[in-house]
Amino acid sequence: MAYSPELLSPAGNWDCARAAVAAGADAIFFGLPAFNARLRADNFTDADLPELMEFLHRHGVKGFVTMNTLIFTGELSAAEEQLRKVAAAGVDALIIQDLGLARMAREIAPQVELHASTQMTLTSPEGLHFVERLFPLERAVLARELSLKEIDRFGQPASTPLEVFVHGALCVAYSGQCLTSESLGQRSANRGECAQACRMPYELVVDGETQPLGEVRYLLSPQDLAAVDQIPGLIQAGVRSFKIEGRLKSPEYVAAVTRVYRKAIDAALGKPTPAITATDRYALEMTFSRGLTPGWLSGTNHPALTHGRFGKKRGPFLGTITEAQNGWIRIDPPPSQQVPPLKAGDGIVFDAGENRDLEQGAAIWKIENDRIIFHRTYSGINFDRIRPGVTLYKTSDPALQSEIRRFWQNAKLTPQKTAIHLTVTGCPGQPLTLLGRTAHAPRPFEVISSVPLQPASKHSLSAEILTRQLGRLGDTSFELKTLDLQLQGDCHLPVSELNRLRRELVAGLESEPATPAPTATSVTVHDLLPPAAANAAADASPHLAVLCRSLDQLDAALAGKVGTIYCDFEDPRRYKEAVARAAEAPASRIHLATPRILKPGETGYLKLIERAAPDGVLLRNLASLEHYRDRDDLEKTGDFSLNVANPITAKLLLEEARLSRLTISYDLNIGQVLDLLQGAPPSWFELTLHQHMPLFHMEHCVFCTFMSSGTSYKDCGRPCESHVVHLRDRVGQLHRLQADVGCRNTLFNGRAQTGARFFPALVAAGLRHFRLEFLDEDFAAAETTLQNYQGLLQGQLQPEDIALRVAASEKLGVTEGTLASVR
Structure with a gap:
């Protein structure tokens, strides 16, 4: 493998950015106040950009700005202005949905990498090839609905390096193809204003009859993605970047998930890293989950993706209540599952199959003799509603949260040292010349010895000696990367002079101005607009x-x-x-x-x-x-x-x-x-x-999941062909559900x-x-x-x-x- 896979973490604010860096992210992605698909995140301001990019680059981490929304005609000038600010701040890449904006970025800020967002709905090699006709890409973020086998069909290496999501919330609809929020509430998902209608309860109405589904009401709410076990297969398929969803999540979530995937990627690359443990998996589930699943990466299994029982965060399953009294319960843990430890202060929720807005939860007061005890007054629990058979989930672990918080807040972030490439020239009777180059300096810096080189009688200046002496860069921001020895003859120079040369070289490189950030071109949005033309159909x-x-x-x-x-x-x-x-x-x-x-x-x-x-x-x-x-x-x-x-x-x-x-x-x-x-x-x-x-267009098949005992089109019996199906929403509106030739479902506004x-x-x-x-x-x-x-x-x-x-x-x-x- 000729490349090193990238771990890309989300950052909705400064704390999340620091947490990602502390946990080992290679890059972060973040949004600005406009043109990003997570407008509810804290986001960064234009004024933050220079400081944020300096912080990231100082620690060897890249920064990608999301401009992953559609751009309306009246916003093109504002988008151009933001592109120029991004380029001036030294942002490494732009993640873009709108094809017109992508063309603008390529023309106005060509030195900033261009990444095609998952909202571009790239689901096949042919679709990627079409975009490549329009402009070159440095990255293509694939749709989350693809399996490992389907990703592999993009080729190795793919024409454009590929990125996939490996952890976090799954949208039930194809990204870039969800019109639910727009249609029902004028809050477009393509504009960063998703109202999360997929997380709401629905009723299934088949041939005019409401189906008795019991506690199954969240028909469109997928579990969360966790592809930690698929990392080796994704690397083998040629995936270059592994992306964690979560710009609306906490810094503790970012830190916990990033450090687990750092371990998984390093282990897959054969680095001396401990294997993923049960404790790691617990951290993934505890920091945020609605249940974890490999999503579509392992292939189609509709019921495994969306079970329909809840749409909120749950955390690990603890077991079923066997005895309940006023103030305490006993539970029977699941026999085939390692149950996470319980202690005072942990949060739990009682799952009685009821309306999720009315379900009860509380913090544990204490545990005695296998009884879980809650404070009768301050827990707020109505114990008349707690009975045997109710299931229990762990929703919070304050001790784990504190440990993760200490981890990222107290992490000693070591700035990445700047690599120096040295060329050493000279001959006996002439001064020794050091020419130092770095990636950030606009030109090489030269220092010359104050005394000439002498012929060596015993120990001549070898590459080993020079590397040892000139490489003693200690607490400086530099490290010696390469040394090109071009001395003529056997030469000698006192060690004190070599040390002086090293100090002078470091001082000179530190005083050199850094290479200026990429600048935008003189191209404007007006240069890219179609020419004004008379409307040929005006009289038609x-x-x-x-x-x-x-x-x-x-x-x-x-x-x-x-x-x-x-x-x-x-x-x-x-x-x-x-x-x-x-x-x-x-x-x-x-x-x-x-x-x-x-x-x-x-x-x-x-x-x-x-x-x-x-x-x-x-x-x-x-x-x-x-x-x-x-x-x-x-x-x-x-x-x-x-x-x-x-x-x-x-x-x-x-x-x-x-x-x-x-x-x-x-x-x-x-x-x-x-x-x-x-x-x-x-x-x-x-x-x-x-x-x-068309509200939702989704790979998830409601017909298969809730109207059959199958897992895919191969064994579902095709109920979509013999029944008329609607979903009824919370206000009583019926919406028609249809399947297409690929068994993808579309829910149409009633x-x-x-x-x-x-x-x-x-x-x-x-x-x-x-x-x-x-x-x-x-x-x-x-x-x-x-x-x-x-x-x-x-x-x-x-x-x-x-x-x-x-x-x-x-x-x-x-x-x-x-x-x-x-x-």
Whole structure:
């Protein structure tokens, strides 16, 4: 192995940064107040940057800034300003989601490394290759849904060095593809404002009947990732960087997790490091966990990922209550598990299968004769609710927290010494010259002996002697790395003179100014924007495209003589029949949708689409852009999932993928949409005017986990094909759940949203392409909804009439949704 794997730790504040350095991190990642996906973290300020980077570099640690959110058109100048500050502070790398921002970073701050964030949804080698066409990368952070076998298929070495998450919270939805917070509360996950709807309870409604699942209510809340045992396999797969999630976590979490993974990586590299112990595993579970799992790295096992019993921190399982009295309990520990020690002050929670907001917990008062005793007054426990059969979890260990806190607070952080490379020249009768070079000094520093070299009668100056004398750098900030001996003949110089030369060299190098931080270029955001152009469609009539998810809906669209029809079927084998039906209606052109996610080895789905011979394709991921890049015989539309939020991103994708149009990101409200249409030709874009917003798009299969006894599509019995399933949220709203060809689940908002009220403003801005998306409407409902929107586009209906008319054909009504949101 020609590289040393990197351990990358999170830092939400200064204490977390110090804890990460103390525990052995090679690099940390952190955010600034804007453009980062953890806005609830303390984060660092622009003023912190120089001091933070100096601290990190002094200890041999790198610093990566997260700018991993979408960038709206009106924010491009502010993003440019932040890029310049990052470059000036000597930041080592930028972690970026938005493709337009990545192009800006490459052009404006080219000396800062560019890392593709996991929010870029890199799930296959083909998707990575497409991004590499746009700009060179120094790192690609892969989606957390990939297995070891799938990561290995990126190649060794991969075209771009790979990074994976190895520990921390798992998002149930693909990063960069979660619209839940945006749709339900106008708090976009793509903007760092995730509301964690996945951690809420849901009811499972199958064919109209609520299923009795008992205490299983957290249907979308995964356990936490712990890949400590997968480190050797990940190294073998060529992974270069191991990332710990947790910028919202405490410095104790950062320190505890970092030092365990430091041990695991060093052990995998064959360094003399103790093996991972039960104490290490306990620390991982105790500092924060909802239960630990290897996630998707070991392959698909849906029930092991999401058991549904709770969504909060739990910690280690202690056992089941066998006896309960007023003030004390006895428990039966699990037979096959090492139970962590219990002591006074430890926190526990009683898991009675009840509403998690009402569950009880307290600190242990004392332990006597295998009885766990709680203070009757100050514990606050209602002992009438404590009974045999209730399970117990340990939620806090103050002693462990104190030990970890002392560890990172008292750690003696040794500054990394600067390596000196020495060249020694001279000959008898001439002075000895030392030329010292370091990576940070802008030029070599030279010192010359005050006396000439003498011919050596006995002990000439050898490389060993010079290394010993000149390498005595003691408490200085330097260490001798290499010595190039170029003396001519046998030479001698007094030791006192060698010592004087060493001191003068150190003083000179210390006085040399450090190499200035990389500076930004003169390129501005305006240089990267598309040129202003007249809107070619200004006089054209508005065009309505319709997306259908069933043959009934397709028949309604064909009957309505829709010009462009997108088909998005769960079973792509039915695409051939859809194309055949459309061929009988020459006024309609049919486009087939790709899956939203493509993983390694799944391009066969795209070939299935090609064999159906459509007029065009609706491209939903970077891999499909790469696959169809040279297919100029097909009309190609980029879908919302490509996250087009600004003109620079639009220009990149339109030109490199040779697209006809791009669907505007669902993260934009009406003001931001109008800004985008002003910043780029409106003819580039299509806007979804009516839809059921896709909330979660996830590898996790609810059908398999909670409606079968299987673990994957191989043994689940495919309940998704024979049942209509909804999830009911806490306010009683039903949301439709569907599976796609890859068994990935999408949860759709039960309420449709309409942008009808904004139609006149959009047309005035030059937009001519609009889309209507069906979900589960039958022929009659689809026909009615379509006729209403056709009436709107033809000027026969007023915008304010649409919501009322469409609500009549929708069981759950409509809302203006995200277009109307104001931030």
